[in-house]
Amino acid sequence: MIHLIYGDDTAQIEEKVQDIRSSYPDTPFEKIQNKITLSNLFSICSSCDMFSSQKGYIVYDPNWLKKAQKDELELLKKIIEFSQDEATQILIICKSIDKRSAAYKQLKKSNSNEYICNGFKDWEEDKMVEWLQSFAKSKKISIATEPTRLLLNAYGNNLGLIKKEIEKIGTTILPKTTIESADLTHAASNAFGHYNQLSKSINEGHIDQIIKSIHQLMTLKEDPHKILNQLLFQLNNIIPIILGMKNKLSNDTIAKKLNKHPFFIKKQMQTLQRNTLKNKLISIIPKLAMIDKELKQGKLSGKQCLIKLCTELKH
Numbered sequence: 351m352i353h354l355i356y357g358d359d360t361a362q363i364e365e366k367v368q369d370i371r372s373s374y375p376d377t378p379f380e381k382i383q384n385k386i387t388l389s390n391l392f393s394i395c396s397s398c399d400m401f402s403s404q405k406g407y408i409v410y411d412p413n414w415l416k417k418a419q420k421d422e423l424e425l426l427k428k429i430i431e432f433s434q435d436e437a438t439q440i441l442i443i444c445k446s447i448d449k450r451s452a453a454y455k456q457l458k459k460s461n462s463n464e465y466i467c468n469g470f471k472d473w474e475e476d477k478m479v480e481w482l483q484s485f486a487k488s489k490k491i492s493i494a495t496e497p498t499r500l501l502l503n504a505y506g507n508n509l510g511l512i513k514k515e516i517e518k519i520g521t522t523i524l525p526k527t528t529i530e531s532a533d534l535t536h537a538a539s540n541a542f543g544h545y546n547q548l549s550k551s552i553n554e555g556h557i558d559q560i561i562k563s564i565h566q567l568m569t570l571k572e573d574p575h576k577i578l579n580q581l582l583f584q585l586n587n588i589i590p591i592i593l594g595m596k597n598k599l600s601n602d603t604i605a606k607k608l609n610k611h612p613f614f615i616k617k618q619m620q621t622l623q624r625n626t627l628k629n630k631l632i633s634i635i636p637k638l639a640m641i642d643k644e645l646k647q648g649k650l651s652g653k654q655c656l657i658k659l660c661t662e663l664k665h
Contacts (some may be wrong), residue, residue: 352433353441354457356660357467361509365485366465367408367441367475374439379406381569382409388414388425395432415444419451426453430460438663470507476611478502478509486529491520504545506583508576515542536554541570545580552584553618555627561660574652577644581659582638591618592628637662 355366373378382391386409395407398527433440447454458464468477479498486493488589491515501512514530523533529544532566534542567577594604601619605612643659644650 351437351439352457352460352462353439353465354462355441355465355467356444356447357469358445359467359469359509361513362469362492363443366467369442370439370441374406375436377406377439379408382407383412387396388422388429392425392429395438397491404438404630406441408441408443412442412458415442415453416448416451423452423456426456430462447486449531461528468510475499478507482509482512482516486516486520488594489517489520491516491529497529497531497534500531500546504542506580508579523630541567541572544570549584552581552623553588553621555625557663558628561663564656564660568656574656577656578652585635588618588622589631589635592622592631595619595622595649634662644648
């Protein structure tokens with residue numbers, strides 16, 4: 351069977367690969383370089399005989415998936431038939447795919463399994479909570495909604511990082527297998543509290559505390575890009591609500607537009623109404639965009655970007 355896995359979310363891709371491999375516990379999987387030709391792939395797959403142990407194959411970003419010649423498509427057809435006849439698992443992984451390509455159409459026609467791993471949008475918190483709880487369950491760990499939301503609050507939508515935190519906390523709390531909110535303070539990384547404080551300070555509009563949290567995270571040698579991503583995650587969550595408040599939209603209208611539960615919007619609005627920065631946050635976005643541009647152009651380092659952002663916040 352062919353499994354086509356693609357998207358830009360590494361954490362979801364890794365989890366999907368692990369799910370498939372777990373379904374075939376007695377099958378060893380071989381990782382194959384992305385430059386392998388279909389001819390070589392067919393030779394590797396078909397080299398097994400009745401005396402050989404069955405293998406699975408993981409192919410990363412193959413060039414032929416983007417553009418395949420007519421003779422290559424014939425080989426792909428043979429590989430698909432072989433995988434179906436011999437029950438051989440072939441995982442094809444790439445970041446993106448052109449659905450107009452002949453190779454994709456051939457895989458689609460063969461009823462190959464297709465998994466899209468494009469991650470979650472910043473506002474899809476409920477889906478992220480559900481996904482993380484499912485991940486924890488696969489590790490024989492239980493985590494309630496509240497501590498899961500606290501981790502999202504601290505680390506944004508960086509699911510790869512949160513996965514590592516859940517695994518680490520799950521090991522720390524043994525023999526207990528349920529992660530509770532109190533466990534996060536004792537078992538999570540030293541930076542967890544500062545990230546949580548940073549999120550809280552942005553929601554409440556405390557400029558001095560925002561700057562203090564940024565400096566504390568920098569002192570802990572946290573990746574500046576990670577700190578910037580957390581800032582953007584938090585702003586992306588609250589600015590649409592602030593704009594709705596500014597335009598005097600009702601809770602229900604804002605909730606419908608943002609695809610969120612009205613109670614969640616009401617709770618956020620209660621906090622944002624006391625936010626002394628709410629009228630200034632909208633003007634911060636263009637400045638953040640300029641800082642991000644300078645970062646990508648190599649004019650500023652991640653650390654310099656954070657220092658510049660703190661200076662903008664002060665003034």
